[in-house]
Amino acid sequence: xxRPLSKIRWVRALTMATAFALSVTxxxxxxxxxxxxxxxxxxxxxxxxxxxxxxxxxxxLASRKEADLLSEGRVLLAMAQIRxxxxxYDLADSxxxxxxxxxLDRNTRLLKAKVKMALANERSNYKAAADICGSVSExxxxxxDETTQAAFYAECAIAQAGSNQDSKESLRMAAKRSDDxxxxxxxxxxxxxxxxxxxxxxxxxxxxxxxxxxEGNKPYNTATILYIRSQLKSTSxxxxxxxxxxxxxxxxxxxLPNNAKRCGE
Numbered sequence: 202x203x204r205p206l207s208k209i210r211w212v213r214a215l216t217m218a219t220a221f222a223l224s225v226t227x228x229x230x231x232x233x234x235x236x237x238x239x240x241x242x243x244x245x246x247x248x249x250x251x252x253x254x255x256x257x258x259x260x261x262l263a264s265r266k267e268a269d270l271l272s273e274g275r276v277l278l279a280m281a282q283i284r285x286x287x288x289x290y291d292l293a294d295s296x297x298x299x300x301x302x303x304x305l306d307r308n309t310r311l312l313k314a315k316v317k318m319a320l321a322n323e324r325s326n327y328k329a330a331a332d333i334c335g336s337v338s339e340x341x342x343x344x345x346d347e348t349t350q351a352a353f354y355a356e357c358a359i360a361q362a363g364s365n366q367d368s369k370e371s372l373r374m375a376a377k378r379s380d381d382x383x384x385x386x387x388x389x390x391x392x393x394x395x396x397x398x399x400x401x402x403x404x405x406x407x408x409x410x411x412x413x414x415x416e417g418n419k420p421y422n423t424a425t426i427l428y429i430r431s432q433l434k435s436t437s438x439x440x441x442x443x444x445x446x447x448x449x450x451x452x453x454x455x456x457l458p459n460n461a462k463r464c465g466e
Contacts, residue, residue, distance in 0.1 A: 270304030318356035327363030351379035384413025424451035
């Protein structure tokens with residue numbers, strides 16, 4: 202039985218909610234499972250994570266009622282992404298493990314690879330994530346929709362940077378397949394710069410991503426970036442304290458007490 206999201210420890214999150222939003226756009230279909238999944242996406246975008254996860258659970262039941270293995274796989278992968286963001290890695294693994302590969306289309310196969318990479322990256326197992334990236338065929342990559350490709354290449358870039366591999370091509374593809382104005386690419390580039398020890402560049406990119414998160418009304422993204430920036434060595438003590446306070450307030454208002462507690466430490 203899936204535990205309620207409100208009971209999960211929200212300690213840190215390096216996988217952005219933006220990446221999740223990119224990955225579930227294909228779920229917006231006319232079926233009950235598609236409608237519920239789309240509603241979940243909107244809830245997550247608004248920072249309503251418990252509500253969104255509950256909607257995904259209902260979407261999963263609806264997909265099973267519809268006997269649609271492709272929709273079921275998409276919902277399971279969306280749930281796994283949220284569990285990854287909440288650091289419930291074992292449950293995320295278990296959700297991914299029951300997805301039936303034979304029922305997936307190319308787009309969802311690429312999404313599954315992205316989810317598995319995100320799990321490995323969150324565990325700082327960058328080499329394993331990079332290996333997953335390299336195992337995906339060109340046909341699978343090229344036939345997927347652009348938003349899924351963007352999320353996939355972003356995880357590839359992070360994995361490669363974390364394992365001291367060349368991430369330039371993956372970063373270029375993440376930029377090519379995403380909206381430059383969304384802040385998604387800036388966040389990805391910031392992570393790559395941070396992993397490469399380029400802290401000043403990382404902070405500049407995080408600032409841009411933060412600006413876009415605020416403009417796009419993505420509270421989870423904004424609060425997460427504030428926390429990350431507060432931990433950078435290039436951030437002054439006074440600035441860091443202000444960022445942690447803003448981060449704490451935002452997560453408290455989103456109903457994420459453990460995130461708020463982390464920001465207050």
